Amino acid sequence: MKPILRVENLRFYYGPRTVTSEPLLLDDLSFHVLPGEILGIIGPNGCGKSTLINLLSKVLMPHEGQMFVHDKPLKDMKQQDVARAMAVLPQDISVSFHYSVEEMVLMGRAPYRNGLGWETSVDYEIAEEVLDLTCTREFAGRWFLELSGGEKCRVLLARALAQQPDMLLLDEPTANLDLQYQTRMLDMLAGFARQHGTTVCIVTHDLNLVGEYCDRVVVLKDGRVHREGSPVEVIQAETIAEVYGAQVHIGTNPHSGAPHVFLKAEAMRE
């Protein structure tokens, strides 16, 4: 199968680089994403996960290396085409003015409209569909600014889905959600992805979520891919110790058979 996204030898750092011995944020990073898969990207704090999302969505440009979407170099793609191919669920967003939930979601149709960009009936149908999918229809008329963190997250997901992307990039999608909506959202996403053949990349700290929902996992450390494979192959006590420097015990979820991370408090260690 041809990968939907190829990342080759990516190098990136912030600000001017004066000391050449200083480590790069992303250093010779290469990986690929297959169409239709749910890929988890994990790694310690500050390993460049969010930066990677910004590079993939062409918000930032890499210093070296190439990215290919459907075999087309990302740097030659128009921003509008990037937005049609990939939608991002940001971790946080601050809007200074009052936009209603419905207006926020309809902005997801902007990559398909030029000029004044008045929405067509197709846009409304799509918006209603994604409002239903994310259970946000009930507050479509409310101000986005007045919603709770979890509600905002669902609205932003609806907007990302309204972009009808081939690939969804999710930055810590469950950070603001309670347990009920974590499972509901991920079940919905997994179902949606299987049904529409959408590829999903999840950047997260939640290893149990990765074990439960992802087909494949990429572990980042020191700006490059440290390990790569299925959740069972990757989520192992040694890998976690190498990457995070944390002592854990790995068990199995008795229902799904997925690997499960158990924390070891200091008193429990030998």
Add this chain to the structure above:
Amino acid sequence: MGLDTLHAHRISKWRWGIFGLLSLMGFVGLVAMCMGTVHISVSEVMQILWRGILQVVGVESIETIRTHEIIVLELRGPRVLMAMLVGMALAVAGATFQSMLRNPLADPYLLGISSGAACGAVIALMLGWSFLPLAASVGALLSATVVVIIAHRSGSMHPHTLVLAGVVVNAFLASVIAVLIAFSSADATRGIIFWLMGNVSTQSITVLSMIAMCVLGSIALLFWKARNLDLLAQGESVAKQLGLEVEGYKWFLLVVTSLLTGVVVAYNGLIGFVGLIVPHIGRFLFGSDNRFLIPIAALLGAIVMVVADTLARTIIAPSELPVGAITALAGGPFFLLLLRRARHSFT
């Protein structure tokens, strides 16, 4: 209720809004032309205007020119038209800056962009250049670029920080203007100072139509690209992820808003707070969607400015108050209110 019905409701409310504001603008303009040291009745003003139009078209020629006709066609009429254009330009520039900088406190005057235009115009005056609006627009563009760079450097900054940056830019440019004035003759100084205070000036029809072309053309351009303003209001990275070429669009906005501000400042001096208040009234009435807001702000701005200018020239008639003083009197308290609200919603 489906989203398309919801939207249809909003569009029809907006259409009625545009229609209502257009009528109100016409009405306010007519009343303004009646008021002054010589009172002229509404029906007479309408008659004179009608004959004026016929004359311009060439259907009728006026043999005997009466004083009332001179007052309406050569003094009050052009002045009301100018006030409308000033209000439109400042309100739309303000609305644009607010979305672009994601800051409810943005206004061309408070950010120092009007001062930049004034500085450019004063320099052009001293060097004896004749094309003031161009010099003023270049001045506006330079100070607007500085403000945007400051805003960009600090990322998602607190609204107050940008206002402080505006205070600094304003203070710096005010002293540049003060130094320039010190080198000019006493006569020129009086003229410059009166102009700086902000006055709606009376200009010939040729000049007025040139200003009208610049202002209406710029507003049409901004309206055509207004959807992108909503995307920009979400933050630059989000705007890119929604498909906007941010850098190019920001330059487009800077050039067009500088032209708007420059043309207005070159003829009318510094008029503050219109660009701050009017967009907020528009948002309150019709929401933040810039495709709705830009035309609404233009009409509201025209109305507000005609009212302010009529007050300025009638309160202590036959002498005049600077209209900049009137707008600042009304705008100052409003600004404080916004400042309080901004503190609540941003901490």
